[in-house]
Amino acid sequence: xxxxxxxxxxxxxxxxxxxxxxxxxxxxxxxxxxxxxxxxxxxxxxxxxxxxxxxxxxxxxxxxxxxxxxxxxxxxxxxxxxxxxxxxxxxxxxxxxxxxxxxxxxxxxxxxxxxxxxxxxxxxxxxxxxxxxxxxxxxxxxxxxxxxxxxxxxxxxxxxxxxxxxxxxxxxxxxxxxxxxxxxxxxxxxxxxxxxxxxxxxxxxxxxxxxxxxxxxxxxxxxxxxxxxxxxxxxxxxxxxxxxxxxxxxxxxxxxxxxxxxxxxxxxxxxxxxxxxxxxxxxxxxxxxxxxxxxxx
Numbered sequence: 001x002x003x004x005x006x007x008x009x010x011x012x013x014x015x016x017x018x019x020x021x022x023x024x025x026x027x028x029x030x031x032x033x034x035x036x037x038x039x040x041x042x043x044x045x046x047x048x049x050x051x052x053x054x055x056x057x058x059x060x061x062x063x064x065x066x067x068x069x070x071x072x073x074x075x076x077x078x079x080x081x082x083x084x085x086x087x088x089x090x091x092x093x094x095x096x097x098x099x100x101x102x103x104x105x106x107x108x109x110x111x112x113x114x115x116x117x118x119x120x121x122x123x124x125x126x127x128x129x130x131x132x133x134x135x136x137x138x139x140x141x142x143x144x145x146x147x148x149x150x151x152x153x154x155x156x157x158x159x160x161x162x163x164x165x166x167x168x169x170x171x172x173x174x175x176x177x178x179x180x181x182x183x184x185x186x187x188x189x190x191x192x193x194x195x196x197x198x199x200x201x202x203x204x205x206x207x208x209x210x211x212x213x214x215x216x217x218x219x220x221x222x223x224x225x226x227x228x229x230x231x232x233x234x235x236x237x238x239x240x241x242x243x244x245x246x247x248x249x250x251x252x253x254x255x256x257x258x259x260x261x262x263x264x265x266x267x268x269x270x271x272x273x274x275x276x277x278x279x280x281x282x283x284x285x286x287x288x289x290x291x292x293x294x295x296x297x
Contacts, residue, residue, distance in 0.1 A: 066104060066107060066108070068100050068103065068104075068136070069136055070132045070133055070136055072092070072096060073129070075088050078091065081127075081129070086122075087122075090118055090122045090124065091124060094117070094118040094119065094120075094122075094124070095116070095117060095118060095124045095130075095158065096133060098115050098116050098117070099116050099133055099134075099136075099137055102114040102115065102116060102137060102140070103136055103137055103140045106137075106140035106141065106143045106144065107140055107143055109143060109145055111144070111145075111151060112148075112149075112151055112152065113151065113152045113154065114137075114151060114152065114153045114154065115154045115156070116137070116153075116154070116155055116156070116158065117154075117155055117156035117157045117158040117183075117185075118156060118157040118158070119156060119157075122157065123157040123158060123159065123184065123186065124157065124158045124159065125158075125159045125186070126159040126160065126161045126164075126188065131164075134164055138167050138168075138171070141171045141175055144171075144175045144176050144177075145176060146175075146176050147176070148176070149178055150176045150177055150178030150179070150205050151175075151176060151177050151178065151179075152177070152178060152179035152180070152181070152208075153168070153172065153177055153179065153180045153181070154179075154180075154181040154183070154210075155168075155180075155181060155182055155183065155185050156181070156183040156184065156185070157183070157184045157185070158185055158186070159185070159186035159187070159188070160185060160186070160187055160188070160193070161188045162188050162189050162192050162193075165187060165192070165193045165196050166196050168196075168200075169196040169197060169199050169200035170199070170200075172200035172203060172206060173199055173200050173202055173203045173206075174203075176205060177203065177205060177206055178205055178206065178207050178208065179206070179207065179208040179209075179210075180200065180206065180208070180209055180210070181209075181210035181212070181239075182210065182211050182212070182214060183210060183212045183213060184212065184213035184214065185214060187214075190216065190218075190221055191218070191220075191221050191224065194216075194221060194224050194225050194228060195224065195228070197225075197228055198224075198227075198228030198231060201228060201229070201231065201232040201233065201235060202231075202232075202233050203233065203234065204233050204234050205234065206232075206233075206234055206235060207234055207235060207236055207237055208235065208237040208238075208239075208262075209229075209232075209235050209237070209238050209239070210238075210239040210240075210241075211225075211238075211239070211240050211243070212239060212240070212241040212242050212243070213241070213242040213243070214243060215242075215243045215244050215247055216243070216247055222246075222247055222250045223250070223254070225250075225251075226250055226251055226254035226255050227254075229251070229255050230254070230255050230256060235260075236259055236260050236261045236262070236287070237260065237261055237262040237263075238257075238260060238262070238263055238264065239262075239264040240263075240264065240265055240268070241264060241265065241266045241267045241268065242267045242268065243268055244268055244269065245268055245269050245270050245271050247268070248265050248268040248270055249270075251265075252278075252281065257281060257285055257288075258284055258285050258286075258287075259285075259287060260285060260287065260288060261287050261288060261289050261290070262288075262289060262290045262291075263281075263288065263290070263291045263292070264290075264291075264292045265292065265293050266292045266293065266294060268293075270293055278293060
């Protein structure tokens with residue numbers, strides 16, 4: 001009789017333990033579901049706020065016409081400055097056309113991607129006569145939608161003076177940007193540009209950085225680049241392409257990529273020389289979803 005009661009007591013205790021564990025599992029599942037629902041609600045609220053902001057902006061602009069505020073100089077003006085026909089076409093059909101489109105979309109609150117520069121051939125060099133156009137773009141950054149996923153800024157085949165780079169990096173830090181691309185961009189002061197980039201990378205919303213076709217020749221400048229990248233607050237997607245083997249090796253040894261989701265080191269002629277940097281990087285980086293090292297065709 002006594003042994004039977006003890007067995008029943010142990011069985012009841014085991015049942016209680018099992019029920020507690022099951023209850024704990026149910027509670028944890030409910031908490032996860034609740035957090036997921038809260039995240040979905042926050043995302044929907046942000047999307048709704050972004051849409052409302054854009055609609056309000058459109059409604060306010062619809063009451064009046066839109067005009068680009070800076071005069072476009074005639075071809076003769078640029079000819080007199082030494083531009084040839086190809087240079088003028090590139091300047092007007094590539095650079096100014098993209099810049100004007102960005103200003104228009106920003107003014108109307110419907111912009112999610114800003115592209116400035118030359119997509120195909122050539123580079124637009126710095127020219128003081130282009131600064132009024134840059135100033136209009138910088139002023140339009142004030143109209144970036146503060147809600148939603150953020151805006152991408154893509155700069156391609158242009159030359160930036162120190163002041164322009166400073167302003168660009170300031171707005172990258174303080175406005176709702178999620179991406180920035182520097183693709184074959186020339187800088188009047190590369191070290192100063194890298195320092196300013198460090199300020200931009202303090203943004204909590206900036207997730208993606210592209211630095212392509214801009215090899216860094218100075219060891220000191222490359223060390224600075226690795227340092228500012230290491231101090232980034234939020235970037236977890238990096239495209240570092242067409243910058244050469246030495247620059248890439250400096251990043252692989254100088255930056256902690258353990259929280260990155262996407263890494264693209266393509267077109268760098270990367271030489272491993274028997275080292276295990278790449279497999280070590282992949283093995284030590286659980287969040288990594290995509291990692292590219294080979295030359296892209």
